[in-house]
Amino acid sequence: MGDRILMKGNEAIAEAAIRAGCRFFAGYPITPQNEIPEYMSRRLPEVGGTFVQAESEVSTINMLYGASGAGARVMTSSSSPGISLMQEGISYLAAAELPAVIVNMVRGGPGLGGIQAAQSDYFQATKGGGHGDYHLIVLLPASIQEMVNLTRLAFDLADRYRNPVMLLADAVLGQAMEPVSFAVEPVTEKPSRPWATTGWKGDRPRNVINSLYLEPEELEKLNLRLQKKYAEISVREKRWETANLSEADVALVAYGTTARICRNAMDKGRAEGLKIGLIRPITAWPFPEQPFEEALGLGIKKFLVVEMNYGQMVEDVRLVINGRGEVAFYGRAGGMMPAPAAIVQEVRKLMGRGNC
Structure with a gap:
């Protein structure tokens, strides 16, 4: 097994x-x-x-x-x-x-x-x-x-x-x-399901399933x-994973395949001296606010949300941050995937370092 x-x-x-x-x-x-x-x-x-x-x-x-x-x-x-x-x-x-x-x-x-x-x-x-x-x-x-x-x-x-x-x-x-x-x-x-419509023999109330x-x-x-x-x-039931938040100036936020790409970008950026952490939601609903509160408590004020769309989960992140930090977005869509180098470049822009 x-x-x-x-x-x-x-x-x-x-x-x-x-x-x-x-x-x-x-x-x-x-x-x-x-x-x-x-x-x-x-x-x-x-x-x-x-x-x-x-x-x-x-x-x-x-x-x-x-x-x-x-x-x-x-x-x-x-x-x-x-x-x-x-x-x-x-x-x-x-x-x-x-x-x-x-x-x-x-x-x-x-x-x-x-x-x-x-x-x-x-x-x-x-x-x-x-x-x-x-x-x-x-x-x-x-x-x-x-x-x-x-x-x-x-x-x-x-x-x-x-x-x-x-x-x-x-x-x-x-x-x-x-x-x-x-x-x-x-x-x-088979799990017990006393509410299911499995037949009635007069030994319990009739089950009715309806909307x-x-x-x-x-x-x-x-x-x-x-x-x-x-x-x-x-x-x-909120679930999430974080990496390197305790020593980060910027937190990448991503899920699924994009989170794996962001982990690569985080490692690449840290090798270049950029202090980057990662927040990965594992539940989209209920959305996990706790890692963002942790990041804010650690002094992180900049968040870069990376998605393979043009801005969806970023709205939940902005609701959680609620003006207490800067939330930026970078996305690709239509089957295109964000590259680690492009994500690092977006981090540089967010930190005000441009192309340096």
Whole structure:
């Protein structure tokens, strides 16, 4: 179990889901995540699970609603425009308090865009791409090993809070290969779900799963219950990583593949005498304020947010900093990736050192 295996990111997610107890997967092909449904179509029948290739992403997300409501551990995966089509169903899942794991292997946009890596779905994932007042828990892996670990965590969080969880990654992580370890024992028993619609024999109240409330008072009660749950998640489930903040004048802020590039840029800049640290959010929602408070407490007043988009997570960083420091942004999009040298140059500009 502890041996390391060389695996492609998409396939590592799929195997991690199997070992986390996922027994139902519905999906529809779209690059660059196709290896996930391909892998699941082979492996799920081997463990007594069910794989369905749906006729569309709209069908996919509604199949998850039904299977989760019946008590299964469920997952789907897609890429940006496919996730867009799922938004109504994702809102339904959140309203009905049904656990589900959704993988978005982000590609460039808007529109059909391209199949190269991007981070342009951050708003969609964190601001509620569907209708109503709801939140997904959004996890941000930066390595294939972390994809494995966070996939396991995603299923646990989905069950713990009866809420959809999204794994927000990108095409680089989906297509790259790295050694991974599946050190945790596989889940072999179905988690207890007393709320599921598994049949009624008169020995308990009937279970009803619903997101339609025609009486405003009842719908408000649902919203208040959800908000209480989101407040608990916000307190308990923020995750992040930092590096070199105690000796930094500037903090880079990035997630996913971009965080790996920024770590390279940090090392390059420090070798040139620039005092650079790094803040890497691991949850996009709930967004972790604590590392920014730590950085401010250490005297860091300059933050450079680097993303593979034209400015999305930077808005959350500016809300946290709230005028107590300078927040700059550097981004590439459409499948283009920021280079370490360009990031170091942006740090120089932020520090007022120009091209020196």
